[in-house]
Amino acid sequence: MTDPCPPTEPYDHGMLDVGDGNQVYWETCGNPDGKPALMVHGGPGSGCSANMRRAFDPDRYRAVLFDQRGCGRSTPHASDPATDMSVNTTEHLIADMELLREHLGIERWLLRGGSWGSTLMLAYAQRYPERVSEMVIASVTTTRRSEIDWLYRGVGRFFPEAWERFRAGVADDDVVAAYARLMESPDASVRAKAAVDWMAWEDAVISAEPNGRRGTYSDRPPAAMMAFVRICAHYFSHGAWLEEGVLLRDAGRLAGIPGVLVHGRLDMSCPVDTAWELANAWPDATLHVVEDSGHTGSDTMREHLRTALDTFAAIPSP
Secondary structure, eight states: OOOOOOOOOOSEEEEEEEETTEEEEEEEEEOTTSEEEEEEOOTTTTOOOGGGGGGSOTTTEEEEEEOOTTSTTOBSOTTSTTSOGGGOSHHHHHHHHHHHHHHHTOSOEEEEEEEHHHHHHHHHHHHOGGGEEEEEEEEEOOOOHHHHHHHHTGGGGGOHHHHHHHHHTOSSSOHHHHHHHHTTOSOHHHHHHHHHHHHHHHHHHTTTSTTOOTTTTTOSOHHHHHHHHHHHHHHHTTGGGOOTTHHHHTGGGGTTOOEEEEEETTOSSSOTHHHHHHHHHOTTEEEEEETTOOTTOOHHHHHHHHHHHHHHHTSOOO
16 A cells, blocks of 8 residues: 655645635645646645645655635635625636746746546646646546436436435426526525535545545535535536537647546546546546445555656756
């Protein structure tokens, strides 16, 4: 088993004014002279954790972590019903990442992330390919509407009891859009119930995985849960503001960027076919399908990810 890198504390951190009244939290860890790398968290709305720092060898990487708009330590927080969600879109996040790169004086950086983070990484890299040295992606998703429909409807055939409870919380066949409306309700009790019901569904979808843990999604502080569900429902009800299939269609823009894709065969949240399609469309990508893993990962998955980062650490970034 490959152990994570040793714990480390940030050597610098701050709040970046990205406009629209938003301040994005960022931190840098490891070696200030090391290879620049950016961790792109999932969700959307999960925020970064201290454990994410351990993905990077602190002797060889200058690791940058940031909390996307509305979550983690960024402000204003999406748990506050007064927070304006109209200025929290995929386009805003891409612009925030580029502003952060410029703020830190980084010419090119490696991107590492997974799940929703993979969508954001791909969108950023296709916009700014000259700013990306390599990419390491776990649990690939491109947030197509077909993928969203699978996660919040199609996979229900495997969990009919949980699906019935999830569906019962709304009175609309477009479940995601209905939950998005509930999360904008002026009634705090309505928002709270919607958040609990959404998280119960997220927990159910990963419950059959080898490493699926009870409460994986729902076991978080109330404010973090409210922000997570509000941001997820906001993004997914709009198809992440992406043209259907655009990230696969334009994968040729990633030519020249080495990529490693690591995906669990048993991932019910993000079926492996998307990773397969991306690997076939991206000329410089290598796909590792991990037989013993789902969305929550495994030792084998972590070993593939660590090996990729160790390999890329030896390649200098100008």
